[in-house]
Amino acid sequence: MVAMSQGLDQDVLVVKDLRVVFHTYAGEVKALDGVDLTVRRKEVLGLVGESGSGKSVTALTIEGLLPQNGEVVSGQIILAGNDLLKESSADLRISRVTDMAMVFQDPTTYLNPVLTVGSQITEIIESEAKLFTKQVIADRLIELDRLEGEGRITPVLEKERAKLKSLSSGAKISKREFKRLSRLYAINILRQVRLPEPERIFKDYPFELSGGMKQRAMIAMALVRRPKLFLADEITTALDVTVQAQILKLLTELREQIDTSVILITHDLAIVAEVCDRVAVMYAGNIVEVADVNELFRNPLHPYTKGLLASIPRPDLKEQEMKSIRGSVPNLIFPPSGCRFHPRCDFAFERCPLEKPKLLEVSKGHFVACFLYEGGQA
Amino acid sequence: MKDDEYLLKVDNLLKWFPIRGGLLGRTVGHVRAVDGVSIAIKKGETLGIVGESGCGKTTLSRTVMRLLDPSSGSIVFDGTDISKLKGRDLKPFRRRMQMVFQDPYASLDPRQNVRSTLMEPMGIHHIQHSGEDRNRAVEKLVEIVGLNPDHLARFPHEFSGGQRQRIAIARALAVNPEFIALDEPTSALDVSVQAQILSLLQKLQLELDLTYMFVSHNLAVVRQICHRTAVMYLGRVVEVAPTETLFENPKHPYTKALLASVPLPDPSKRTDLVALEGDVPSPVNIPPGCRFRARCAYSTEKCALTSPGLFEFGPGHGAECFYDIDFKSGSKKEVPAT
DSSP states (O other): OOOOOSSGGGEEEEEEEEEEEEEETTEEEEEEEEEEEEEETTOEEEEEOOTTSSHHHHHHHHHTOOOTTEEEEEEEEEETTEETTTSOHHHHHHHHHHHEEEEOSOHHHHSOTTSOHHHHHHHHHHHTHHHHHHHHHHHHHHHHHHHHHTTOOOHHHHHHHHHHHHHHTTOOOOHHHHHHHHHHHHHHHHHHTTOSSHHHHHHOOGGGSOHHHHHHHHHHHHHTTOOSEEEEESTTTTSOHHHHHHHHHHHHHHHHHTTOEEEEEESOHHHHHHHOSEEEEEETTEEEEEEEHHHHHHSOOSHHHHHHHHTSOOTTOSSOOOOOOSSOOOOSSSOOSSSTTGGGOTTOOTTTTTSOOOOEEEETTEEEOOGGGTTSOO | OOGGGEEEEEEEEEEEEEEEETTTTEEEEEEEEEEEEEEEEETTOEEEEEOOTTSSHHHHHHHHTTSSOOSEEEEEETTEEOTTOOHHHHHHHHHHEEEEOSOTTTSSOTTSOHHHHHHHHHHHTTOSOSHHHHHHHHHHHHHHTTOOGGGGGOOGGGSOHHHHHHHHHHHHHTTOOSEEEEESTTTTSOHHHHHHHHHHHHHHHHHHTOEEEEEESOHHHHHHHOSEEEEEETTEEEEEEEHHHHHHSOOSHHHHHHHHHSOOSOGGGOOOOOOOOSOOOOSSSOOSSOTTGGGOTTOOHHHHHSOOOOEEEETTEEEOOSEEEOTTTOOEEEOOOO
């Protein structure tokens, strides 16, 4: 297999040869057919493809949220040095809580309608009290320092600071004190995702928020853990363009503020062009092309990527001739043999239906799985 | 321009939905979904209606199609006001005006095969009396939308999203309409399939001399297929212009912000996307004055007091704004009262 990493310490996540099938009444759906993926530190990796390409299944597998009929046949998912597919369930829980977080497409279905936003955030903190004690105390101390800088420190706050300092040096924290600190911590996070009046939103129920605000609340819940990896699955698809722009901006700002990598899953290439550093293009359970974002848009190599780029309507060009890819996404119970794109490909030749092309590096950092480029870039 | 050039002319259309509350179910307020819209569409033209969710674009298309009864205002189709017609009087217009909906998974009957889906409207409108004529017509229909006659015996679940949308388009064409309202016809489809459907719609318009009202939230799609575009915000058309003019030289600050928020599929043209803070206000309590005022960077006291009328900035280019704003320098001058 090709080595795709550039020094292991730079890579937050390495996925190797991941194969996933779903058992259904109609047959076995071969959803992922050997996916290789690397996410570097502090980068935004775009995972693009049409519906049914396997981008969400990739995310669900990394998250360990495959439905019951899904099965990982082979592969490795290495997050911060640990293979998630090998670990015991208890270790896995800790590594998932601390190392990764996810946000999904439709915030309305993922927020609990009968709990306030605040209680849904503090629930995460209080369920892992051991993990979070240090963090909530440190966060409050930073807050108090900030107040002092603004000259707003009062004797009461000074007393609190002294108490917190003793706590951080190992004294036992009372339940009540922990609750109070986790509330403050949660409000701080709501402020960090630029929600107006975070104290009020803390007490609000999800139905009182607009779509954009709900998605910010979801992002806040994900940030509680200060994750190393942030999986964003179509997070702006349910939002209007003006709100989408706000959320995308927030995402790029957060990446700078807290040291985290992002996998941005989307079907919208325009979003990829706007916020991603690198792009992986998926088709029918395979990654067909990986490149730096500028390189991919300037010099797409795989026939599928070319077709996809030619079919996007451009808001900045007039009278553009839109092209489309003939045919439609294949049925993955009986996937096409060899290269899964060959029945729709204009450049297919004898070898394509017989053999599956490997993902090879054709120029620096530009990988493509296509026989046309086996002897280097054509 | 003479009035009879327009196939459809909508004047000051209102659609308010009552909100009932309290023990007796009295009307306690209204959702002002469409609040005074005037648009006109020429024969053979595509008018795009764009806006964010909740701006009233779908309600507008449904009211124009008389799927909803307008609260007031007129809808003149080919010289006849259809806004108050009922039953037998309305039926001929039902044939001439058809609609394609957003979600082809919901808009086709899962228990009807393609043949009977396409024949049903012919029966309702008494077109092609003999069975043989209808069979021939149905075969021709599937061909012009890019399917083949083998597909006629199949049921909707056997088709992909793009193919279903082709069936929905064929169903609309079955009664030889002159006007088709397309409500987000490609939003549920993947980009490569979206391109197929858009070129099909363009081809059909030329071949069959159709007039479209194209409702969409996707500005890129609208730019590619609409001749003129109207931008809606909170139940009103705030700007209308030939599509090129609208995209190159928007006059309303909302249009400008909407265009600036659209991500471009070109990493070399990255911009600061965020042009608008906040969300669209509720259409229940619409504040007096300009509706966009609260989110507008150029608003003044005048905007809070009265609502602006439509000012003509150029031929066929109108916007509801008191000011002629130069978005580059940020300078603005008041337009003469209309």
